[in-house]
Amino acid sequence: MNSFTDNFTINGITLTAQPICRQNEVLTPDALEFIGQLHRATADRRQELMQARHARRNQISSGQDPRFLPQTEAIRNDPSWRVAPPAPGLEDRRVEITGPVDKKMTINALNSGAKVWLADMEDSSTPTWRNVIQGQLNLTDALERRIDFTTPEGKEYKLKSAEDLPTIVVRPRGWHLPEKHMLIDGKPIAGGIVDFGLFFFHNARRLLAQGKGPYFYLPKIENHLEARLWNDIFVLAQDLLGIPQGTIRATVLIETITAAFEMEEILYELRDHASGLNAGRWDYIFSLIKNFRTRGPRFVLPDRGQVTMTQPFMRAYTEQLVRACHRRGAMAIGGMAAAVPNRKDEAANTASFEKVRADKTREANDGFDGSWVAHPDLVPVCRSVFDEVLGDRPNQLDRSREDVTPDDRALIDIASTEGTITESGVRLNIEVGIRYIESWLRGNGAVAIHNLMEDAATAEISRSQLWQWIHSHAIVENGDIITREWVEDLLDEEFARLERFDGDRFADARAIFEEVTLAEEFPTFLTIPAYARFLTEAREEATEEELVAA
Numbered sequence: 001m002n003s004f005t006d007n008f009t010i011n012g013i014t015l016t017a018q019p020i021c022r023q024n025e026v027l028t029p030d031a032l033e034f035i036g037q038l039h040r041a042t043a044d045r046r047q048e049l050m051q052a053r054h055a056r057r058n059q060i061s062s063g064q065d066p067r068f069l070p071q072t073e074a075i076r077n078d079p080s081w082r083v084a085p086p087a088p089g090l091e092d093r094r095v096e097i098t099g100p101v102d103k104k105m106t107i108n109a110l111n112s113g114a115k116v117w118l119a120d121m122e123d124s125s126t127p128t129w130r131n132v133i134q135g136q137l138n139l140t141d142a143l144e145r146r147i148d149f150t151t152p153e154g155k156e157y158k159l160k161s162a163e164d165l166p167t168i169v170v171r172p173r174g175w176h177l178p179e180k181h182m183l184i185d186g187k188p189i190a191g192g193i194v195d196f197g198l199f200f201f202h203n204a205r206r207l208l209a210q211g212k213g214p215y216f217y218l219p220k221i222e223n224h225l226e227a228r229l230w231n232d233i234f235v236l237a238q239d240l241l242g243i244p245q246g247t248i249r250a251t252v253l254i255e256t257i258t259a260a261f262e263m264e265e266i267l268y269e270l271r272d273h274a275s276g277l278n279a280g281r282w283d284y285i286f287s288l289i290k291n292f293r294t295r296g297p298r299f300v301l302p303d304r305g306q307v308t309m310t311q312p313f314m315r316a317y318t319e320q321l322v323r324a325c326h327r328r329g330a331m332a333i334g335g336m337a338a339a340v341p342n343r344k345d346e347a348a349n350t351a352s353f354e355k356v357r358a359d360k361t362r363e364a365n366d367g368f369d370g371s372w373v374a375h376p377d378l379v380p381v382c383r384s385v386f387d388e389v390l391g392d393r394p395n396q397l398d399r400s401r402e403d404v405t406p407d408d409r410a411l412i413d414i415a416s417t418e419g420t421i422t423e424s425g426v427r428l429n430i431e432v433g434i435r436y437i438e439s440w441l442r443g444n445g446a447v448a449i450h451n452l453m454e455d456a457a458t459a460e461i462s463r464s465q466l467w468q469w470i471h472s473h474a475i476v477e478n479g480d481i482i483t484r485e486w487v488e489d490l491l492d493e494e495f496a497r498l499e500r501f502d503g504d505r506f507a508d509a510r511a512i513f514e515e516v517t518l519a520e521e522f523p524t525f526l527t528i529p530a531y532a533r534f535l536t537e538a539r540e541e542a543t544e545e546e547l548v549a550a
Contacts (some may be wrong), residue, residue: 012036013189016130017181019483026198027340034240035182037196038190042229042237046175048188049217053176054524056258058223066258068408072224072265076406082329083267083274087249088118089167089212090270090275092394093331093370094386095379097166100125100446101135103149107157112376113383116287117166121195122173122219123283123456124446127531130183136198137249140167143206159371167212169251172196174220175229176525191532193402194234207246219277222469224265231270246272251333255280255288255457260317260411263324273327276331276365276369279318281309282338282355282457288313288414288488289464293471299412300472302428304461309335309359311417316410321400328545331395334363334371338458341377351375352451364389366461367399374453426487430494433517433533435492436462438509455525462519463517464525470518484518509531 005546007016011033049361062065068076072203075081098118109117118140125131141147142159149157160163172195173179178188196216204346229481234248254260254277259266267274280392285307289471292299301307309318318334325332337351337359356373373382390396432449436459439447446455468474469482476482497508512533516526523529 003401012184016183016185018360020130020133022137023133024048025140026202028132029202031198034201034237035189035194036184037240038193038197038233038236042193042233043184043187043190043252044154045229047231048541050176051226053222057291058257058482061244061294061297063107065412066261066408068261070267072262075268075444076264079327081268081271084246084249085329086331087213087215087275090169090215090249090331093276093333094395095382096169096333096337096370096372097372097376097379098124098372101138102131102132103134103147104151104157105157106138106147107149108376109506110142110168110380111160113164114166114373114376114379115370117168118217118372119168119170122171122177124453126192126440126445127173127177128443128444129181131445132179132194134183135176136202137150139170139199140202140206142168143203143210146397154256158469158549167215168207169215169217170195170199171217171219171253172199176220176228177527178537181524189285196233197237201241203519204241204243204247208243213247215275216251218250218255219280221252221266222256222285224262224269226308227252227266227269231273231324234270234273249275250272251276251278252330253403254317255281255283257284257291257412258287260284260320261517263321266331266332267324271328274328274330275324276333277321278333278372279321279335279368280337280457281314282455284304284317285316286457286460286464289461289468290434290524292412292414293464293468296472297474299414300421300474301414301417301465302421302466303425304465306419308419309362313411313413313417316407316413318363318368319401319404320406320411321402323406324369324483325369326397326400327399327402331397332367332371334368335381336372336374336375336453337378338453340375340451340453344450347500348451352470353378353381357385360385367396369395369397369399381550422477422483423490426466426469426476426482427490427494429466430487430491430513431498433459433466433504433513434495434498434509435534436528437512437530438505440527441508441533442503442506442510460526463513465523467519467522488518 013032013036093116095114095268096116097109097112097114099109101119155419177191179191179194180188182189182239207213238245242301250273322332337356341349360371366388371382436454470484475483512530517530518525
């Protein structure tokens, strides 16, 4: 390498990013060879599956409702098969905390008292090169108990005793996101393979020595064939490292509307590696809007704050998920409580905590084995609810939900949704969308707005609702029709209200928000044009320490 802006290649993988401190600990020649083997074995099939996604989305938007698959009916009707039993560290999942893999969150999550930490490399993380590599370093440092963090103000963060630490479950990026700083034959490797492969290569044996294992959350899966691809990657990865088959365990997020019609099939494809399904509520709502965006008033939802888990189509989704899981011996994990406590407003906190408690009580009573929170202060709230229902039992796998009848029509019964569209709801979507993208562009994929933790999924709901409302000529509660021109006027007003600061990215954020909200054609994910903006700018500036280390 002649300079720090030259590309260089190791074992067939070309690295195009500015080097950062300690990246050689992650991007070892053997690790890169391992990543290359996973990529070459699966790249063509991944592309075929991505094309199939678009084809199916077009079918749905053109009027073809999804249904349970007739070709997999035998799998659903066969009562004999079950997934692998709970792996060490995953027997009790009554409260899981989720967040990005920066140092502060890593330490706070592992000190939170939760049973599981979802170490998120996806929706709450911006995939800058620094975040991708530093996240891997933070995970290994945490497992080696050598991670600490001191704020500029002098506040120190350190890990508690080992027996108190949650089980780590890593969420890699979804199949649609590339890692454009790592190329094979001039083409980017899938971000999910990079995230999974580096963590597995460096930590699988370390985790086994600690009495647990390499565990993962799989995002954005749309059908059982995508689950099959992940299963094939698991088999290959375990073979390449000489690790026993079935060591890996995966929990699949049912966060796309199409996956909801194939929950048992997804568990079947991953059955030797499956540990459960999660009700990824925010992305699920986004996926429904995306797929039915052009289908008229029948599929138009009210303000996002009114799309609660008690709406009929959301109840059908969660109850059928619990049934599918417990029928096959898999854990059912509930959705995220996104509240961020405001320690300066006790009244607001009390009301927020009561809403969280009610939400978790519904989940526990429905048979869920655990649930998610976004903030450490919510861990005791969630835990107390599940303690009351579970008692000394680690889970509710013994509770059948055969009283629930699988009903594919109920999953898309949007017409019975109660609620209205309001001007304040339109304005909130604009504000959240722009503020989230601005934070994302600065490398922060999780941001608190109005005491709620916003990530890519909630930002996707905000912009996709606006797109659908415009194109469906939706009506606000006062009788006005939502038009592109009206939304543009409100966008000007909301943008003018934003609090600016030195180094902010609001101008770029607005441009991206308009691109994904006001375009004639619906962009599939807002993170794709946002990620492309990184690649057209100058590389991230390295610190002097990093240049010396590199």
